[in-house]
Every structure is written in C-alpha cells, then in structure tokens.
Amino acid sequence: MLLIRESEENTKNHFADGNIPGFVHLYIGEEAVGVGACAALDPDDWIASTHRGHGHCIAKGLDPELMWAELFGKRDGYCNGKGGSMHIADVEAGMLGANGIVGAGPGLATGAALTLDYKGIDDQVALSFFGDGAVAQGQVHEAVNLAATWDLPAIFLVENNQYGEGTPVDKQHNVENLSDTAGAYDIPGVTVDGMDITAVNEAVAEARERAVNGEGPTFIEADTYRYRGHYEGDEQVYRDQKEVERMRERDPIESFRNRLIDRGELTEEEFETIQTEVEEEIADAVAYAQKADAPAPEEAYEDMFAETPPEIQQFATQAMPDGGHGGESR
Amino acid sequence: MTAQADLEQRPTEELTVREAIREALREELERDEDVYLMGEDVGVMGGVLEVTGDLYEQFGEERVRDTPIAEAGFMGAATGAAATGTRPVVEIMFSDFMGVCMEQVMNQTAKMRYMFGGKTEMPVTVRTTEGGGMGAASQHSGTVHAWIAHFPGLKAVAPGTAASAKGLIKTAIRSDDPVFVFENKMIYEQSGDVPTDEDFTVPLGEASVEREGEDVTVVATQRMVGESLGVAEELAGDVSIEVVDPRSLYPLDTDTIVDSVEKTGRLVVADESPVSYGVHAEVATRVMENAFYSLDAPIQRVGTPDTHMPFSTPLEQEVLPDAEGVRAAIERIA
Numbered sequence: 001m002l003l004i005r006e007s008e009e010n011t012k013n014h015f016a017d018g019n020i021p022g023f024v025h026l027y028i029g030e031e032a033v034g035v036g037a038c039a040a041l042d043p044d045d046w047i048a049s050t051h052r053g054h055g056h057c058i059a060k061g062l063d064p065e066l067m068w069a070e071l072f073g074k075r076d077g078y079c080n081g082k083g084g085s086m087h088i089a090d091v092e093a094g095m096l097g098a099n100g101i102v103g104a105g106p107g108l109a110t111g112a113a114l115t116l117d118y119k120g121i122d123d124q125v126a127l128s129f130f131g132d133g134a135v136a137q138g139q140v141h142e143a144v145n146l147a148a149t150w151d152l153p154a155i156f157l158v159e160n161n162q163y164g165e166g167t168p169v170d171k172q173h174n175v176e177n178l179s180d181t182a183g184a185y186d187i188p189g190v191t192v193d194g195m196d197i198t199a200v201n202e203a204v205a206e207a208r209e210r211a212v213n214g215e216g217p218t219f220i221e222a223d224t225y226r227y228r229g230h231y232e233g234d235e236q237v238y239r240d241q242k243e244v245e246r247m248r249e250r251d252p253i254e255s256f257r258n259r260l261i262d263r264g265e266l267t268e269e270e271f272e273t274i275q276t277e278v279e280e281e282i283a284d285a286v287a288y289a290q291k292a293d294a295p296a297p298e299e300a301y302e303d304m305f306a307e308t309p310p311e312i313q314q315f316a317t318q319a320m321p322d323g324g325h326g327g328e329s330r
Numbered sequence: 331m332t333a334q335a336d337l338e339q340r341p342t343e344e345l346t347v348r349e350a351i352r353e354a355l356r357e358e359l360e361r362d363e364d365v366y367l368m369g370e371d372v373g374v375m376g377g378v379l380e381v382t383g384d385l386y387e388q389f390g391e392e393r394v395r396d397t398p399i400a401e402a403g404f405m406g407a408a409t410g411a412a413a414t415g416t417r418p419v420v421e422i423m424f425s426d427f428m429g430v431c432m433e434q435v436m437n438q439t440a441k442m443r444y445m446f447g448g449k450t451e452m453p454v455t456v457r458t459t460e461g462g463g464m465g466a467a468s469q470h471s472g473t474v475h476a477w478i479a480h481f482p483g484l485k486a487v488a489p490g491t492a493a494s495a496k497g498l499i500k501t502a503i504r505s506d507d508p509v510f511v512f513e514n515k516m517i518y519e520q521s522g523d524v525p526t527d528e529d530f531t532v533p534l535g536e537a538s539v540e541r542e543g544e545d546v547t548v549v550a551t552q553r554m555v556g557e558s559l560g561v562a563e564e565l566a567g568d569v570s571i572e573v574v575d576p577r578s579l580y581p582l583d584t585d586t587i588v589d590s591v592e593k594t595g596r597l598v599v600a601d602e603s604p605v606s607y608g609v610h611a612e613v614a615t616r617v618m619e620n621a622f623y624s625l626d627a628p629i630q631r632v633g634t635p636d637t638h639m640p641f642s643t644p645l646e647q648e649v650l651p652d653a654e655g656v657r658a659a660i661e662r663i664a
Binding site: 046048077078079080081082083087089090091092096097099100101104106107108109110111112114115116118119126138139141142143145146149302303304305306307309310311 | 410
C-alpha cells in the first residue's frame with residue numbers, strides 16, 4: 001500500500017509537471033482493495049484491471065521501473081511505450097491490462113477463467129477489478145452471467161469509490177448495495193469495507209477457495225474512496241472537499257499501520273524504515289524511467305499482428321527519422 | 331496458376347460451402363486440442379444455418395459450446411481466452427449482431443496486442459454470416475465486412491468458393507491474429523471441388539484467379555464470384571473476362587489484382603457491401619495507385635446501393651447486387 005501511495009504521489013507530481021502525456025487516474029485512497037485482493041491470489045492467477053490500474057499493477061507484483069518507463073512512454077516500458085497509463089499490462093505476470101473501456105475487464109477475466117476451466121487447471125483463478133460505474137454496463141452483466149452459468153473460476157471485485165466519474169453511485173444504480181446484483185446470477189454477493197485491507201483479503205480468499213473448488217464465481221463489492229478526482233485535472237465540482245477530508249480519517253494505510261502498532265506487530269521505527277525504502281524504490285524507478293530510451297518512430301509499425309501484412313510494412317519502410325509519418329500513399 | 335489448375339493437382343471431393351466449412355472446423359478440432367467453438371446454438375442445434383452440424387456429437391459440449399445470447403459477453407470472453415492460451419472459434423450468428431459486440435472487437439480483440447507492445451497473442455477466429463437474398467430483412471441480411479477490413483488490428487476473409495472456404499477457415503484458426511471469416515449465407519449450398527488434404531490451407535492475402543481472360547477484370551467476392559463467373563461464361567466469345575476472387579480482404583493481394591488490370595485495362599469491382607467507403611473503394615484505389623496508366627476505362631462498382639436490405643422480394647431483388655449488375659457494368663466499359 002505504501003509503495004502504491006508513494007508511486008501515485010509521484011505520478012501526480014510528474015503529470016502536473018507535464019512529464020506524463022495523456023490522462024492519468026490515480027488510485028490514492030483505494031490501496032487496500034488492490035493489495036488486499038492480490039495478497040489473496042497466487043502469482044499464477046490472472047487479473048484484469050481498469051483505467052485506474054496503477055495500484056493493481058504494483059499489487060500484482062509488476063516492476064515499478066518498467067511501469068514508470070511505460071508512464072513516460074519509453075521503449076523499455078511494459079508496452080514498449082504503446083500503452084501508457086491506461087493500458088499497462090504484463091501477460092507473463094498474469095496482468096491482462098489496465099483498460100480504457102469502463103466494464104471491459106470482467107469479459108476478459110471470464111475468458112481467462114474459461115481457459116483455466118477448459119484446460120483443467122484447477123488451482124488458478126481469474127479476478128476482475130472494475131468500478132461502481134462499470135456495474136451499469138451491459139457487458140459486465142453478460143460476463144458475470146456467463147461465468148456463473150459455466151461455473152468458471154472467476155472473481156468479480158467492484159471497487160466502489162462512490163463516484164462513476166463525476167456522478168455519485170446512488171444516481172447511477174437502483175440497488176442499495178452493488179453486490180445485490182449477484183442475486184440475479186445466483187452467486188454469492190458480499191459487500192466489505194474496502195478501506196480495510198484485512199476485510200478485502202478475507203473476502204477474496206474465500207472467493208478464491210470457492211473458485212478453485214469448482215463452485216463458481218463470487219461477486220464482491222469493496223466500499224472505498226478515491227481522494228483525487230476521476231482524472232488528474234478534474235475540478236471535482238460534484239463533491240465537497242470536506243467529504244474527502246472526512247474519508248481521509250479512515251485512510252487504509254493509517255488505519256492498518258495503527259492496528260499493527262497496537263497489536264505490537266510493527267513499531268513506528270519499522271514503519272519509517274519501510275517508508276524510506278519505498279521512497280527510494282520509487283525514486284529509483286522514476287530515475288530509471290527518465291533515463292530510458294524513447295521508442296524510435298518506426299516502432300509505431302510493430303506489434304500490430306503476429307504476421308505483419310504488407311499494408312503496414314510499406315508504411316514502416318517510409319517512416320521518417322524525425323517522427324513525421326510516411327503514410328501518404330501506397 | 332488459376333485456382334482451378336491448383337485444385338487439379340490435388341485429390342479433391344465435391345462439397346458444398348457449408349460442408350467445406352464444417353470439415354475445416356472438424357479437422358482443426360481434431361488437430362489441436364486448444365481449439366473449441368462457441369456461439370449461439372452452434373452445439374445441440376448444429377447452428378441456425380446448420381454449419382456446425384454434427385460437430386457437437388463428435389466433440390461434446392466442452393469443445394462445441396452453446397452460449398447465452400450475449401455477443402458482448404462471449405466475444406469478451408473469447409478475447410480473454412485467446413490472450414491466455416486457448417484458440418476459440420466464435421460464431422456470430424448474423425453479421426448484423428456484430429453491432430452488439432463491437433466494443434469487444436474494436437477496443438479489446440483488435441487493440442490488445444498493440445497496446446501491450448506485442449506481448450500477447452490473439453488467436454481468435456470469428457465466423458459470421460452475411461448477405462441478403464432470403465427475405466430476412468435489414469437486421470439479418472447485412473454485409474459488414476468492410477468495417478472489419480477497415481479496422482486496424484483485425485484480419486478479414488470472405489470466401490467465394492467451397493475450396494477457399496475450407497482453406498481460409500483453417501488458416502484463420504491456425505493464425506495467432508484475430509481473423510474474421512465472412513460467410514455469405516446464400517452460397518452455403520453452392521458446390522465445388524475441395525481438397526481432402528488436411529494440410530490444404532489458403533494463405534491470407536492471396537487472391538485466386540478463378541477464370542482467366544483478356545478484356546475486363548472483375549474483382550468479385552463471396553456470392554458475386556459465382557455470379558461473375560456466370561456472366562463471364564455468357565459473354566465468352568464477345569468479351570473475355572478475368573474473374574479474381576481476393577478471398578482475403580485484409581490483407582489484400584494487390585499484386586494479383588494489379589497484374590490482371592495491367593493485362594485487361596478494365597476493372598469491375600463486385601462486392602455485396604454498400605458501395606460507399608468500402609471494399610470497392612479500396613480495390614479501386616490500389617489499382618489507381620499501381621496501375622493508373624494501364625486503365626482504359628473508368629472503374630465500375632457493383633454493390634448494394636447504400637440501402638439496408640429490405641424485406642419484400644421485389645425490393646430486395648432491386649438492391650441486391652447480382653449477375654445482371656455485373657453484366658451491365660461490363661457492358662458500360664467493354
């Protein structure tokens with residue numbers, strides 16, 4: 001959680017300084033969900049993420065250096081600079097990508113679970129993170145229905161951060177709890193405190209147990225809160241900053257730290273040491289990414305297909321060294 | 331070599347397009363355990379147009395999977411499954427239903443490899459039926475292959491003969507790229523010689539010269555291949571017509587088309603999709619770019635005149651491109 005918080009604070013600053021192109025959606029405040037969930041998974045399990053995916057990447061064990069290289073659009077980034085913040089992926093690590101389409105993850109996770117089921121792999125699962133906004137998307141329901149009907153080893157985890165972009169959750173949904181929708185598919189639906197890493201962890205562990213036992217998917221809603229806007233630059237006209245301050249009093253990192261200290265499992269000094277290590281790790285990752293090479297213009301023509309068709313090859317041969325494109329004619 | 335000459339060198343059997351597709355699916359299911367079929371009523375019912383037939387009986391419900399009526403759900407799942415190590419073959423019952431799952435197709439299936447820096451495979455095959463001619467009206471008769479051929483990250487094939495149907499399906503399934511197979515439903519009963527060799531495939535991006543000629547090139551797809559061959563036969567003696575079936579729309583075999591037009595100097599493009607902004611324009615442009623000075627007459631387009639497919643037979647027959655349209659186009663320039 002500390003690593004995610006530190007990385008995201010740096011992301012905020014580098015975005016503000018103009019070092020990161022495009023859009024970024026920060027995970028600050030929601031760390032307990034990603035970390036609690038991924039801690040209940042095995043390294044071989046699959047996850048599908050969202051546009052707010054940086055926390056999921058770190059929680060799944062992706063390398064901050066390669067993640068930061070991707071944020072800066074560098075060749076060494078996870079996606080060779082082609083994906084950026086909204087598409088960081090590492091299929092090798094079981095991470096099926098952040099996703100710019102709200103509600104796309106559950107379909108992909110259902111597909112990963114289908115692969116597991118089809119191949120008879122009975123000790124792995126696929127978990128999809130998605131937001132409260134995505135619960136209004138038709139494709140989410142189609143995916144959950146398919147996974148439930150086929151008893152696939154899937155876990156559907158809603159990160160209810162109380163706002164679908166700029167609209168509060170109660171103006172987007174008729175149900176009291178988003179987990180109530182699980183009833184439509186006759187699968188367990190639970191709502192847990194998403195600011196409490198232990199609560200999330202236990203719910204996902206239980207869902208995982210069901211999944212690997214062939215009992216099918218579980219729908220979990222984790223109530224959480226994002227401290228920043230929907231995207232960096234969002235003026236947040238839809239909420240009072242006093243609400244943000246109130247929620248910060250339930251900060252997932254603070255509360256977990258205090259609990260560990262109260263239980264005598266952590267000292268203030270140990271916490272400070274971890275904090276310092278985390279700052280150094282992210283500083284190193286940022287420094288690595290800043291020094292990494294930008295992709296060459298002609299790399300824009302790579303990675304479209306396993307077998308590149310002549311239609312694309314002809315443009316690749318015309319690529320300009322200054323980044324001007326060569327697609328004027330065939 | 332013409333497609334016919336190629337076929338004459340192989341052991342063949344006579345199959346309908348429907349049977350050829352089914353045999354291709356059967357052979358690939360037998361060949362590779364990672365391959366399975368999924369779609370609406372492809373299993374117990376054997377497909378609403380009876381293409382998957384007895385495959386369910388042979389391979390069982392795990393490998394020939396009936397899905398809910400939820401194109402977005404199962405197209406998303408097929409994409410996730412393809413990225414994680416299996417090779418799903420999806421049937422979208424009618425191509426009009428592609429609209430229901432275009433999010434998954436355009437934002438997930440097409441883009442994942444590129445967005446991930448090439449670090450995932452996407453071996454998914456999508457079969458779907460196209461075309462008017464059976465009074466199925468506007469939501470079950472569309473021809474949408476130009477969308478897919480246009481969209482980066484997807485490959486599109488559209489067989490016009492039984493042999494190419496078999497060869498293209500097999501290539502599509504073996505490909506690590508997403509390949510969409512557009513089957514015109516009106517030619518499912520059309521018969522032809524099909525190689526029995528299980529390793530017979532048709533490479534993507536390779537057109538076939540279905541009939542050699544000297545005066546006019548007709549680039550025809552799907553049902554229009556047969557219609558054009560009929561016209562060529564009728565006009566033989568008066569006009570010598572070369573019929574080229576691109577078979578693969580993306581990638582498209584520019585060389586075979588250009589070579590033909592350099593020989594004939596005249597081009598008709600016959601494809602059932604709406605004429606504006608589509609396959610006709612792409613073929614015409616490639617010829618203009620590569621064989622402009624060989625052209626002796628304006629390029630002619632034969633397609634659906636930018637309408638939807640109407641229900642009533644006289645209306646449908648009015649807009650459905652056919653042999654008469656191809657003949658009229660040839661007569662305008664030859």
